[in-house]
Amino acid sequence: xxxxxxxxxxxxxxxxxxxxxxxxxxxxxxxxxxxxxxxxxxxxxxxxxxxxxxxxxxxxxxxxxxxxxxxxxxxxxxxxxxxxxxxxxxxxxxxxxxxxxxxxxxxxxxxxxxxxxxxxxxxxxxxxxxxxxxxxxxxxxxxxxxxxxxxxxxxxxxxxxxxxxxxxxxxxxxxxxxxxxxxxxxxxxxxxxxxxxxxxxxxxxxxxxxxxxxxxxxxxxxxxxxxxxxxxxxxxxxxxxxxxxxxxxxxxxxxxxxxxx
Numbered sequence: 001x002x003x004x005x006x007x008x009x010x011x012x013x014x015x016x017x018x019x020x021x022x023x024x025x026x027x028x029x030x031x032x033x034x035x036x037x038x039x040x041x042x043x044x045x046x047x048x049x050x051x052x053x054x055x056x057x058x059x060x061x062x063x064x065x066x067x068x069x070x071x072x073x074x075x076x077x078x079x080x081x082x083x084x085x086x087x088x089x090x091x092x093x094x095x096x097x098x099x100x101x102x103x104x105x106x107x108x109x110x111x112x113x114x115x116x117x118x119x120x121x122x123x124x125x126x127x128x129x130x131x132x133x134x135x136x137x138x139x140x141x142x143x144x145x146x147x148x149x150x151x152x153x154x155x156x157x158x159x160x161x162x163x164x165x166x167x168x169x170x171x172x173x174x175x176x177x178x179x180x181x182x183x184x185x186x187x188x189x190x191x192x193x194x195x196x197x198x199x200x201x202x203x204x205x206x207x208x209x210x211x212x213x214x215x216x217x218x219x220x221x222x223x224x225x226x227x228x229x230x231x232x233x234x235x236x237x238x239x240x241x242x243x244x245x246x247x248x249x250x251x252x253x254x255x256x257x258x259x260x261x
Contacts, residue, residue, distance in 0.1 A: 004259040006235040008038035008072060010200070011045055013238050014247060019045040025063045032067040034251035039064055040072040040237055041101060054100040061102035072198070072237070073098035078111025078147060079122075079139055086118040087111065091125050091137075098135040105198055106135040107172050110147040113156050119165025126168065138197055140172035141188070143180035150183050150191065157195045170197035174239070175226050176213055179204040186222065189229040196230055201258060202240040215240045215254065227261060 009031040011019045019027055024041050031039040041060065046052055051060075064071045075097070077090040090108070098106035126137065139156075142148040153171065160166050173196040178185045189196075202213040203223055216223040227236075236258050242250040 006037040008237040009036045010040040010239040011042045038070045043075040057100035071103045072105045073103035074107040078109040080111035080113040082112040084114035103135045110139045117159035119160045119163040137169040138172045171195045172198045174200035176202035185226045200239045213240045
């Protein structure tokens, strides 16, 4: 059996309405019971904007840490604006909120990156982080054409390397999201594996606008091939919905299965 890896449960796996109603701290408890190592806090699931205030984030982070879990802070904000400029305000806000939470990773969408990586500006913002342990910046392939194309991500990392800023940020590789862009995840993994630092694990069911995230089947050879192509030691996030009739059992099952897959 392969060595187990850290499994993170993304808050939305417990149900978006359930998290908005019950709060992240409640579901962090469920994450711990399931045997996960980490918990991904989703900013868009805060019940109120006040939940993003520094004192509330520090309190939530303390609750997560007290459970022995490490955290990811995910925001729907994008690193680049629709016209291809670095969104310094969004980056600064995400870094500050993630630092207040005490997150290990801070995850943004890529947005409208169009060729100019602006690595020096990104590095400057990261260097200005003054809240102790600095969260690692990662960008995720999204479901939309802007921020979800394979060419954008290849271009981003190539541009950062040309600028002398390779490694200033990493990637969250969402296996399921490539389906929305009609990209084979294994093809994307072949090109992007050196830059991936966190994996969102899900497959999809349905087509077009009626496509939804789903749990991978145990015999899904294509999903397993993608995991095999990406570095083994990366944390894996569960981002598919659990069965609401047996949440605890379902969560524990998938944590154990994905850790050993």
